Amino acid sequence: MRKVFxxxxxxxxxxxxxxxxRQQHPEDFIINFDALTYAxxxxxxxxxxxxxxxxxxxxxxxxxxxxxxxxxxxxxxxPKPDIIVHFAAESHxxxxxxxxxxxxxxxxxxxxxxxxAALKHGKIRFHHVSTDEVYGHLGLEDAPFDESxxxxxxxxxxxxxxxxxxxxxxxxxxxxxxxxxxxxxxNYGAYQFPEKFxxxxxxxxxxxxxxxxxxxxxNIRDWLHVDDHNRALEQILLRGEMGxxxxxxxxDPEKTNVDVVRQILSAFDLGEEMIEYVSDRPGxxxxxxxxxxxxxxxxGWMPKVPFEEGIAETVKWYRENEAWWKGKV
Numbered sequence: 001m002r003k004v005f006x007x008x009x010x011x012x013x014x015x016x017x018x019x020x021x022r023q024q025h026p027e028d029f030i031i032n033f034d035a036l037t038y039a040x041x042x043x044x045x046x047x048x049x050x051x052x053x054x055x056x057x058x059x060x061x062x063x064x065x066x067x068x069x070x071x072x073x074x075x076x077x078x079p080k081p082d083i084i085v086h087f088a089a090e091s092h093x094x095x096x097x098x099x100x101x102x103x104x105x106x107x108x109x110x111x112x113x114x115x116x117a118a119l120k121h122g123k124i125r126f127h128h129v130s131t132d133e134v135y136g137h138l139g140l141e142d143a144p145f146d147e148s149x150x151x152x153x154x155x156x157x158x159x160x161x162x163x164x165x166x167x168x169x170x171x172x173x174x175x176x177x178x179x180x181x182x183x184x185x186x187n188y189g190a191y192q193f194p195e196k197f198x199x200x201x202x203x204x205x206x207x208x209x210x211x212x213x214x215x216x217x218x219n220i221r222d223w224l225h226v227d228d229h230n231r232a233l234e235q236i237l238l239r240g241e242m243g244x245x246x247x248x249x250x251x252d253p254e255k256t257n258v259d260v261v262r263q264i265l266s267a268f269d270l271g272e273e274m275i276e277y278v279s280d281r282p283g284x285x286x287x288x289x290x291x292x293x294x295x296x297x298x299x300g301w302m303p304k305v306p307f308e309e310g311i312a313e314t315v316k317w318y319r320e321n322e323a324w325w326k327g328k329v
Contacts, residue, residue, distance in 0.1 A: 001027050015041075016189060018032055032048075039193040043324065061114050084126045085129070103157055118171075127180050127181075130165050133157065147247055147294055165183075185288055188314055192226075202318045211275050214284060220286065222288055222289045248290065254289050263311055
């Protein structure tokens with residue numbers, strides 16, 4: 001039985017990961033550790049709360065004394081973790097522009113506190129979930145990001161994630177902590193907080209509101225369904241090489257923001273008159289694209305969810321779960 005300590009497990013990707021891992025590995029014990037900030041939602045756990053081999057702890061990754069209690073196995077008699085999956089992060093770019101210090105505290109200092117705990121308590125296996133935004137942005141003709149792309153963050157958010165990536169890697173090189181890192185493209189799917197692009201567009205459609213699109217909507221993204229992401233994380237956790245980084249992308253045709261909006265509008269039988277073009281945000285990255293060939297070649301992972309299918313499922317989920325998101329918009 002593995003004892004899996006998941007940080008940020010009440011957030012979007014984290015809660016989907018916990019649900020996926022429970023389905024695939026029901027014999028494992030999961031400790032879900034989340035500070036329940038505005039983007040964390042304990043209600044997302046649903047049936048998990050009633051299951052054996054699962055325990056939720058409200059806590060902040062900067063709280064070293066609480067981490068010490070958990071990793072020594074004295075907190076509520078929980079088993080000592082032997083795997084850490086680190087999702088916890090401040091992640092909204094607009095918020096990082098308004099308040100960079102919160103991103104440094106959580107994404108950098110919090111990651112260091114977690115690394116120190118992992119190192120002190122037996123060099124616990126550590127996987128760090130990061131973003132392709134650490135690589136900056138691309139022009140139309142540039143090759144996609146891969147594991148050898150130089151870091152060039154362009155927002156306080158991506159700079160804080162770049163710093164945390166470097167910290168994680170340094171603990172492998174300096175102390176021999178068994179780590180892996182993944183850098184993923186934009187995720188979408190159920191349980192995503194409605195401040196993010198796709199759920200905001202969907203929930204605005206449900207409410208009959210205009211859909212705000214930055215600039216002319218020509219920024220380009222590689223959209224990865226959260227289930228595909230978590231299948232990739234499973235392979236990295238079970239078979240990844242220590243000290244290695246793996247880029248995770250959809251290998252689906254890249255899409256402009258306005259094309260994504262048009263597809264969502266189509267699902268509601270609405271027209272482009274619902275689009276409201278607004279002033280672009282500072283330092284708005286133009287294009288992201290991710291080359292996942294290393295992950296596919298070495299670990300046999302392939303994305304399974306086509307964007308058209310995934311976005312239809314996501315629209316359906318938000319339509320059927322208004323009680324979940326209405327208090328968050």
